[in-house]
Amino acid sequence: MTHGKLQIIQAKYTASAVRKDQYPTEGLPEIAFLGRSNVGKSSLINSLCGQRGLARVSGAPGKTQTINYFNVTLQEKTDAEEQRTPLFFVDLPGYGFAKTGGKNRQLWSHFIGEYITGSPNLSLLFLLVDLRHPGLDIDLQAYRWLADNEVPLQIIGTKADKLGRNDRSRNLAAVKRLFPAAFPPIAYSSLKQDGKNELLHMVYEALYE
Template sequence: DTVEVAFLGRSNVGKSSLINSLCNYRGLALVSGQPGKTKTINYFDIESKEDISETEERRYHWFLVDLPGYGFAKTNKDNRNMWSSFISDYILHSERLMLLCLLIDGRHPEMPIDKVAFDWLVEAGVPLQIVVTKVDKLNAKEKSVNLAKIKAMYPTDSPPIMYSSLKHTGRELLQQRINQVLVGEEA
């Protein structure tokens, strides 16, 4: 069975840009000026590799799962209940989901809706990785203050990963984190 790593976040958190950056493939996940465009669960079939030594590499086959953003602004009120039931069905019932990356906008770490999502995911027992997006838009002081807030508000087993899709900062760290999960699965 192929392992799944899912990505979830508020509608304009920069999820599509992060997916494109992580996969080094522009246009893989469609970036839209209109947040909340992704209305379906999209699966991307990924093969990634990791250099073990100068002569040896390890290859991984996994699914990157792009979940629709939550808290959409421009939908009818029925959709406002956090996220659609099919998203919670997926999160609660996918046996292949080994990691969920919850994306938090580095500029706005204290959004109540993100805390609600986090608490729900923790309650559901989902293995979480916090990924802090748009860090290129922060100065050094803001980065350190906001990272401290994020660590306090969203405690997980592994530290939050600061990510900039623009500069690919954090890309290697996130790939390593995903590889750890994949190795654990394949071991």
């Protein structure tokens, strides 16, 4: 489908939740961001919204601890007209940053799975994997869980700026093979904003298809 120029405008923090009764009740479509701790979920949201300090970012894993909702507007602009669609970007806590060892270690906190399978407005989930490390065990586990639960998925390879051209395309091909999805994975750099148009295109598709 063709569309005009896409941009996120008017992003603001709305709410945090760890339980269903804390989810916002506006009924807006939601796009969620999931991935290993430190993979760059919060940075990606900030980069899409053009606001550095919107979601909290840290060099140390485990920064985001609750489900954080950001009310944003997708703007589509052509020469003739402009269309605006409100939605939520949902920043999720990372997985794989184990504080509890041993046999009972879970993939992620109960409330994350509850959100993914239980939020009535989830339109698309972006699964972020570090493009430098395709096919980590924990990411494959997360992927399988999501696929088993038939969650609508788009894979993003993050921190693409840390790779040269050859490694970037080789690893992207590996990600495509390891994490099959309806659409091919997108390489993204929050630092350089690479992949932004492609990613916003997928947001648009999720809202209008």
